[in-house]
Amino acid sequence: MKKNFKFSLLAGAMAVFSLTACNDDKMEETVLPESQAESAKIEQPGDIEKICSYVDQYWTSSSVLKTALQNSTDTNFMNSQMTKIASLWGRSNPTLRFVDDPSSFNSTYNAISYSTGKIYYGYAIYYDAKSKGGDIVNAMILAHEYGHQLQYIYNLPSVSESTARPNELEADGFAGYYLRRPAGYNKSSFTEIAAAYEFAQSIGDYQTTHPSHHGTPAQRRSAVRLGFLLGQYALSAADFDYNFFYYYQGVLNGTYKMAKNTRNPEIDAYMSQYIEELKKIQTGEISAEEFKHLK
Structure with a gap:
């Protein structure tokens, strides 16, 4: 799914307010082993992002933005795939984040590619896809979302x-x-x-x-x-x-x-x-x- 963003000053101010007013929920840390961390080069969350559960209007208000899936194997697979997909097109990684909602797991059945250089990937769609077809299904979905990044970049x-x-x-x-x-x-x-x-x-x-x-x-x-x-x-x-x-x-x-x-x-x-x-x-x-x- 593709999302375009053209923020006005007012919208930007509202976004800052929303971020600073969010809950003090800690994000999970990236679980890439040291040997893979350098090659993946996944952008790390900023200070505000680390303490905020706020995602955006495309996810539920109880959704939480994370840098990891439920285990290191799944997280490392997705991070390594992100690197391979971007490298195939001669580009560096966009920001990859995962969205969880402990209150409504199925509400995260989505993956969104943003024109601001981010891909948010829901827990629900990840684990359903994996259960139905294995890792290759999530590789395909991630490559689809990166396709939208190419569309943003090259018009x-x-x-x-x-x-x-x-x-x-x-x-x-x-x-x-x-x-x-x-x-x-x-x-x-x-x-x-x-x-x-x-x-x-x-x-x-x-x-x-x-x-x-x-x-x-x-x-x-x-x-x-x-x-x-x-x-x-x-x-x-x-x-x-x-x-x-x-x-x-x-x-x-x-x-x-x-x-x-x-x-x-x-x-x-x-x-x-x-x-x-x-x-x-x-x-x-x-x-x-x-x-x-x-x-």
Whole structure:
């Protein structure tokens, strides 16, 4: 999920008031072992953040911002994934924080990428994703949220609509790309990452005119499949955006572009093998079960 922030002086003053008025709850300390701490380079919380339970308006008032998950194994996995994802795109880590709510655990079933260079990841979505598909599902979700960071940095996506669908589908594509790249999660077989893709499509929606529409389950499946296919090539964020929407116009506009790819023509021969498949994923002709067994 993507959140933009353009604070006025008044809003800034209100935020300061909220922070200084928050409860005196101590945050957990980062649990990275010393050998990993240097490579991860996760920004440490400031003095106010350490003593405040205040998160922001997108989380419940009882939510608590933390630097750790429930154990060091989970925390270290997410911090190391954050480093790998950012490094794949030649960038340093954004601020990664975790959100817990002891009073309402399920209220943290969310992950949000902020235009201010932060990703907040809910406890509930982390542990549900892990229980349903293992670590790879959370790697995919984190890569999706970092995809929004790339959108903020490079003013992407190049396609706009009245809903959030292009932003969200491209972020799905960024996630699929990361899971395949050798310097990323390094899974060359699509069947190896089926659990992650199944989770992505399960949180699609059919509110096609709602401003926050993320794409239907079938559209999300085709987006992550396309990102995985583009992972055959080393692309910049801008080149990924160009190729993603070049081949994905069938989902957004109803017809696939069949003209020559002028920016990366070498990709055309490879992608031409998959155009019909992508159409069938989007229309549902390829079922969710068949999708999991694609090569």
